[in-house]
Amino acid sequence: MVDLAKRYDVLVIGGGNAVLCAAITARRRGCSVLVLEAAPKFYRGGNTRHTRNIRVAHDGPSGLMTGAYPEEEFWADLQRVTGGETDEHLARRMIRLSKELQSWLGAQGVHFQAPLQGSIGLDRTNAFFLGGGRAMLNALYRTALGLGVEALYDAEVVNLVVDGNRFVSAIVETATGRFAVEATSLVAAAGGFEANLEWLKQYWGDKADNFIIRGTPYNRGRVLRILLDNGIEPVGDPTQCHAVALDVRAPRFDGGIITRLDSIVYGIVVNRDSQRFYDEDEDMWPKRYAIWGRLIAAEPGQIAFSIHDARMEGRFIPPPFPAIKADTIPELAVKLGLDGAALAATVAAFNEAVRPGTFDTTKLDDCRTEGLELPKTHWATPLDRPPFSAYPLRPGITFTYLGTRVDDRGRILMAGGAPSANMFAAGEIMAGNILGKGYLAGIGMTIGGVSGRVAGEGAAAHAFN
Amino acid sequence: MRSIDELSPPPAFPLWAKSHSTAALDEADRVATICNSCRYCEGLCAVFPAMETRTIFAAGDLNYLANLCHGCGACYDDCQFSPPHEFAVNVPKTFETLRAESYQAYAWPRAFAPAFERNGLVISLVAAASVAVFVLGFVGLGDPAVLFTTQTGAGAFYRLMPHEAMVALFGAAFLYAIIAIAMGLRSFWRDSGGSGVDIAASLKALRDAGTLRYLDGGGAGCDISGKATPDRRRLYHHFTSYGFLLCLASTSVATLYHYLLGREAPYPWYDLPVLLGTAGGVGLIIGPVGLLVAKWDRNPALRDAKRLGMDVAFLVMLLLTSLTGLLLLGLRATPAMGILLALHLGVVFSLFVTMPYGKFVHGLYRFAALLRFAGESRTRGS
Ligand SMILES: Cc1cc2nc3c(=O)[nH]c(=O)nc-3n(C[C@H](O)[C@H](O)[C@H](O)COP(=O)(O)OP(=O)(O)OC[C@H]3O[C@@H](n4cnc5c(N)ncnc54)[C@H](O)[C@@H]3O)c2cc1C
Ligand code: SF4
Ligand code: SF4
Numbered sequence: 001m002v003d004l005a006k007r008y009d010v011l012v013i014g015g016g017n018a019v020l021c022a023a024i025t026a027r028r029r030g031c032s033v034l035v036l037e038a039a040p041k042f043y044r045g046g047n048t049r050h051t052r053n054i055r056v057a058h059d060g061p062s063g064l065m066t067g068a069y070p071e072e073e074f075w076a077d078l079q080r081v082t083g084g085e086t087d088e089h090l091a092r093r094m095i096r097l098s099k100e101l102q103s104w105l106g107a108q109g110v111h112f113q114a115p116l117q118g119s120i121g122l123d124r125t126n127a128f129f130l131g132g133g134r135a136m137l138n139a140l141y142r143t144a145l146g147l148g149v150e151a152l153y154d155a156e157v158v159n160l161v162v163d164g165n166r167f168v169s170a171i172v173e174t175a176t177g178r179f180a181v182e183a184t185s186l187v188a189a190a191g192g193f194e195a196n197l198e199w200l201k202q203y204w205g206d207k208a209d210n211f212i213i214r215g216t217p218y219n220r221g222r223v224l225r226i227l228l229d230n231g232i233e234p235v236g237d238p239t240q241c242h243a244v245a246l247d248v249r250a251p252r253f254d255g256g257i258i259t260r261l262d263s264i265v266y267g268i269v270v271n272r273d274s275q276r277f278y279d280e281d282e283d284m285w286p287k288r289y290a291i292w293g294r295l296i297a298a299e300p301g302q303i304a305f306s307i308h309d310a311r312m313e314g315r316f317i318p319p320p321f322p323a324i325k326a327d328t329i330p331e332l333a334v335k336l337g338l339d340g341a342a343l344a345a346t347v348a349a350f351n352e353a354v355r356p357g358t359f360d361t362t363k364l365d366d367c368r369t370e371g372l373e374l375p376k377t378h379w380a381t382p383l384d385r386p387p388f389s390a391y392p393l394r395p396g397i398t399f400t401y402l403g404t405r406v407d408d409r410g411r412i413l414m415a416g417g418a419p420s421a422n423m424f425a426a427g428e429i430m431a432g433n434i435l436g437k438g439y440l441a442g443i444g445m446t447i448g449g450v451s452g453r454v455a456g457e458g459a460a461a462h463a464f465n
Numbered sequence: 466m467r468s469i470d471e472l473s474p475p476p477a478f479p480l481w482a483k484s485h486s487t488a489a490l491d492e493a494d495r496v497a498t499i500c501n502s503c504r505y506c507e508g509l510c511a512v513f514p515a516m517e518t519r520t521i522f523a524a525g526d527l528n529y530l531a532n533l534c535h536g537c538g539a540c541y542d543d544c545q546f547s548p549p550h551e552f553a554v555n556v557p558k559t560f561e562t563l564r565a566e567s568y569q570a571y572a573w574p575r576a577f578a579p580a581f582e583r584n585g586l587v588i589s590l591v592a593a594a595s596v597a598v599f600v601l602g603f604v605g606l607g608d609p610a611v612l613f614t615t616q617t618g619a620g621a622f623y624r625l626m627p628h629e630a631m632v633a634l635f636g637a638a639f640l641y642a643i644i645a646i647a648m649g650l651r652s653f654w655r656d657s658g659g660s661g662v663d664i665a666a667s668l669k670a671l672r673d674a675g676t677l678r679y680l681d682g683g684g685a686g687c688d689i690s691g692k693a694t695p696d697r698r699r700l701y702h703h704f705t706s707y708g709f710l711l712c713l714a715s716t717s718v719a720t721l722y723h724y725l726l727g728r729e730a731p732y733p734w735y736d737l738p739v740l741l742g743t744a745g746g747v748g749l750i751i752g753p754v755g756l757l758v759a760k761w762d763r764n765p766a767l768r769d770a771k772r773l774g775m776d777v778a779f780l781v782m783l784l785l786t787s788l789t790g791l792l793l794l795g796l797r798a799t800p801a802m803g804i805l806l807a808l809h810l811g812v813v814f815s816l817f818v819t820m821p822y823g824k825f826v827h828g829l830y831r832f833a834a835l836l837r838f839a840g841e842s843r844t845r846g847s
Contacts, residue, residue: 042549049545052505111685113508130683131543132505138542139685249478255552256545258502318520320499322482392478 002150004172004179008034009463010456011170011183013157013223015039016048017133017445018189018427020140021452022459023149024108026187029460033149034181036172038156038190039218043254044137046191047215047399047428047444050256051133053115053126054105054449055442056098063102064114067124071095074125077440085436093408094434097450102127105449109139126442133445157190157223162230165414166421185459188412189426189452192400193221194241195253200397203239210302212246212396214260217253224429227404232420233413236401236432242439243293246396248303249321261391262316264292265361265379267308268350269393271299274333274342276350281364281378290439293395304393305336307347310385315361323389332388351382399444403432410455422462424455485524489563493527496559499552506540509683511673511838512556513540518841525656528570531563532653532827532834538696538767539682548766561769568826571656573648580822585774588782588819595818596811602626603807612803619729625803626810628723635810638817645821650833659837666839673839674832677702701755705783706828708748712790715742731797742790749787753780779824785812 010026012019015037027033037044057074058065074095078086102112111130115123122128129136145151152174159171167186172179193199195217200208228234250259265281269292278295296304326332329347330340350369357367359381367380404412404425411419412430427448434447481495497516500506507513512534519526536557546552569581580587603612603625611624623631662670673679680699681687687696719738722728732739757780760773789809796805820826 111683113683128508129505130508130685131539132503132545134545135505135539135543135685249480251551254550256503257505258499258546258552314520317504318498318501320481320502322479324478 002034002152004152004174004181006032008032008150008181008183010034010185010187010459011036011181012187012189012459013170014046014189014191014427014429015044015151015153016046016137016189016191016427016448017051017140018429018448018452018455019187020045020137020144021449022187022189022424022426022456023151024140024144024147025453025456026185026460026463027144027147027149029457029464031185031460031463034183035144035149035151036155036157036170036181037151037153038222039153039216041153043216043218044141044153045134046219048137048448049134050215050254051129051136051445052257053122053128053442054101054445055126055440056102056446057095058099058102063106063127064112065124065127069125071099074098077125078434078443081438081440082436083438087433090406090408091434094447094450097453098446101446101449101453104453105136105140108143110136111139122441156218157226160186160223160226160230162423164421165418165423167423184463185422185424187410187424187426187452187455187459188223188227188404188429189448189455190223191216191219191221191428192431193224193402194219194397194400196220199225200241200400204297207297207302210394211243211297212250212255212259212394213253214244214246214250214255214257214396214398215253219428221400224402224404227412227423227425231415232423233405233415233417234402235405235430236403236436238400238402240437241400242290242398243297243395244290244398245292245296245304245306245393247319247321248392248394250394250396255396258320259396261306261319261393263306263308263312263319263391266312266315267306267383268347268376269304269306270338270343270346271304272301272338274338274346276346276374277304279374280376281380292393293397296393297395302395305338305390306393307332307383307388307390309381309383309388311381313389319391321391323391325387325389327386327388329383329388332390336390336392347383350376350380351384354380354382398439399428399431401432401435401437403428403430406430406433406451408454409458410451411458422459424459426451426455485527487566489559489566490524490527493531493559493563494522496554496556497522497527497530499546499554500556503546505545506543506556509539509543510535510537510679511835512560512679515838515841523658525658527563528567528653529657529659529834529837531560531567532830533679533838534560534564535677535680535831536561536767537680537682537687537698538764539685539687541764541767543682555766557767558769561767561772564827564830565769565772565775567653567830568649571649571652571830572822573645573652577645577822580819581775583774584823585778588775588778588815588823591819592782592785592812592815595815596808599807599811599814600804603803607803613800615798615800616802617798619731621797621802622730622806625806628729631810635814635817638814642817642820646826646829649821649826650829653830654833654837657834657837659833660840662836662840666836669839669842670832670836673835674828696759698756698759701752701759703752704748705752705756705780708745708750708752708787709783711741711745711748712787713745715739715745734794739794743794746787746791746794749783750791753784753787756780757784775824782812782816782819782823786816 009031010033012023012035023033057071060068112127113130155172155174157170161168169180169182195213246259324335329344333340333343353369353372355370364378369376369380410424412423412425431447483491485491540556546554569578572578677699715738793805793809
């Protein structure tokens with residue numbers, strides 16, 4: 001039984017990758033460690049439950065990864081996706097430490113596998129968890145609990161007692177009541193605020209009512225809010241979030257990876273008024289994948305429809321929900337709740353503009369439209385072979401960028417830049433230091449793993465001082 | 466806050482398609498469709514790579530996938546969508562249910578298919594009846610002076626039941642089992658779209674079946690979460706299946722002895738049929754007991770309670786076969802031999818005739834599925 005009256009060396013708030021890496025590290029240094037996780041046991045581990053791979057630098061073929069992914073290349077990729085919005089010192093250090101992350105995770109019982117089918121291009125840069133993120137979490141929990149880390153589920157931290165730059169205690173709410181838990185060091189690893197619709201509404205207004213949250217409903221940013229209220233230095237644009245196109249039928253929260261749609265490039269995308277609004281093929285996966293959430297968020301009603309014809313059937317990873325099908329475009333429009341004449345006109349104009357070419361999804365091909373105000377620059381083929389299929393789309397939020405600034409020992413920085421005495425941060429809650437914008441597949445877990453270990457070391461070192 | 470259903474536009478798009486003839490097939494289709502868009506479990510076993518080569522799942526495909534699944538349980542613990550998640554993905558249980566349904570669907574002749582409904586009861590009744598008939602037959606037809614006295618030396622058994630009668634009865638039962646199972650397998654193979662197989666695929670399937678390659682969660686272990694004891698079902702299954710094969714070998718050698726060498730049972734303890742039979746019998750005790758215990762220890766969420774009777778009945782039948790066989794061996798030089806022989810033969814006879822209508826068929830459907838998979842992987846070039 002967890003004894004909340006006891007004083008712990010290290011208190012870790014959260015329940016995902018970052019928390020476990022910190023907890024195991026601190027425990028291996030000999031600290032008493034308590035993990036407070038807001039979610040019930042099944043949902044433990046926040047968005048880590050939904051992950052499948054981790055990006056790591058390596059100098060040659062490593063484990064199940066092919067080739068080399070040198071630090072410099074990782075850094076170049078990061079600079080490119082963030083447009084330079086990254087702390088170079090922290091980022092380079094993280095990339096360097098990522099090199100030993102896979103073997104460290106392996107030593108904690110995490111199994112890896114060859115890259116998944118349909119994830120071409122990541123076999124060199126990313127290591128895939130055997131069985132996915134929940135399998136990875138289960139292994140880390142087994143190891144952590146086996147080492148004597150204590151963990152409490154259904155235990156939301158609702159407040160922190162902070163004295164200046166020093167953490168004193170955390171107020172936690174459990175089924176049996178509210179408790180103040182004292183510890184010498186604190187590691188805050190409680191994720192972002194993507195599941196907090198009220199908070200999202202501050203920036204997005206009522207549009208946020210139409211957002212779907214891809215991951216856990218428990219990442220409500222409570223710890224981040226408390227830290228901000230206690231005068232820590234923020235990092236990352238609070239108005240920004242990573243968003244992709246999801247099927248409307250996805251559950252409001254926690255639908256995970258399966259509700260994303262890869263159908264977009266194989267046809268056209270129209271809004272509620274049956275109008276196209278963006279070049280469906282401006283760029284290749286994965287960049288394309290990540291822009292559509294924000295594009296749809298900007299459309300009326302935050303809804304859009306991806307439409308293709310019979311010729312494109314079976315070309316993309318089949319989504320879980322069935323396509324809405326009809327033999328004619330006007331019939332399809334009725335089923336989608338759109339204006340039949342308007343959709344027919346959009347499709348006719350599009351078909352008219354398609355120029356012949358050689359269809360090839362492995363490269364930016366020469367199938368494109370000509371004469372449209374809004375072109376489709378690649379993979380354009382006429383929508384003329386029935387039955388026609390459609391998927392209704394909404395924006396799906398993956399994570400938010402706002403976080404707490406840290407130094408290279410994982411210490412939370414107070415407003416003005418001075419480090420906190422005993423507060424550390426890891427994972428999504430500090431990811432904005434490294435990923436100021438954009439996204440690189442698998443970097444969320446790299447940031448969480450490395451920063452978790454760094455924070456665990458720091459928290460342990462402080463506890464022994 | 467408004468819920469998502471109230472938002473515009475409101476058409477109710479269908480969630481999961483229902484197109485199959487049974488609820489088990491519909492659920493398997495739903496789960497396979499979800500897995501196919503997730504693929505996180507791809508490295509765990511053969512099932513997920515096999516799913517990924519399909520976008521539409523016909524009944525035959527689903528029966529194939531269900532029989533390819535070894536029920537290790539790893540993908541349940543690994544799944545972010547397992548219950549209580551609203552997607553409620555439970556691959557091991559869904560496929561366990563469908564597997565049992567497929568045994569029934571392919572049973573031959575059709576009239577006996579209902580035997581799978583209450584399989585535990587059916588098997589118990591058949592076994593009890595068979596034992597009763599043998600005991601009564603021995604008592605009624607045999608010489609009581611022989612039945613209750615010590616019989617030793619070559620041909621001791623046949624003084625209780627003539628060898629020809631034994632061969633005719635058991636040969637017929639065995640032949641019937643083989644034909645009935647073969648007919649079922651044929652329907653399964655056709656339905657799953659199986660075509661010709663080559664030697665390499667057959668060797669691979671034999672290896673995968675013989676080592677139970679896919680009963681280990683892709684190397685990370687099976688259903689391991691929250692359990693104090695490790696999952697040793699693979700070991701116990703080896704004891705069981707190899708024990709069974711050894712017993713079969715023992716009987717075959719004995720038959721050869723009888724017809725080729727003119728040597729009659731019982732044989733001395735150091736002779737091949739006895740050595741094989743004893744080793745097999747011991748395996749058939751350790752294995753089924755281990756598997757029964759594992760069944761109790763298994764995460765109840767993974768279990769289809771309705772199918773428990775079938776599994777237990779088969780394991781108990783194997784256990785009874787080996788127990789009566791070993792008892793017979795141990796006590797064959799005592800007056801108890803006669804009744805024990807009747808008991809043993811009764812159990813073995815019922816084991817044979819119920820083979821096509823019980824858990825035994827899982828091994829053959831599993832093997833056929835592995836064969837199918839081996840062929841498929843080759844044409845896919847992986
Ligand atoms: C569908 C999906 C797929 C993804 N796939 C990948 C991928 O393949 N690779 C990758 O690198 N990244 C991926 N990501 C991003 C990745 O999930 C995150 O970067 C990563 O999980 C962050 O880890 P973390 O430990 O910081 O946070 P999380 O894993 O989200 O954990 C935060 C934890 O804090 C707990 N918590 C929150 N508030 C409180 C509180 N007040 N008190 C106590 N506990 C609290 C939550 O319950 C949760 O357990 C994916 C994200 C999603 C949504
Ligand atoms: S069992 Fe769950 S995690 Fe595994 S492939 Fe299916 S949906 Fe994905
Ligand atoms: S063999 Fe194991 S991992 Fe594969 S589907 Fe069956 S239960 Fe899941």
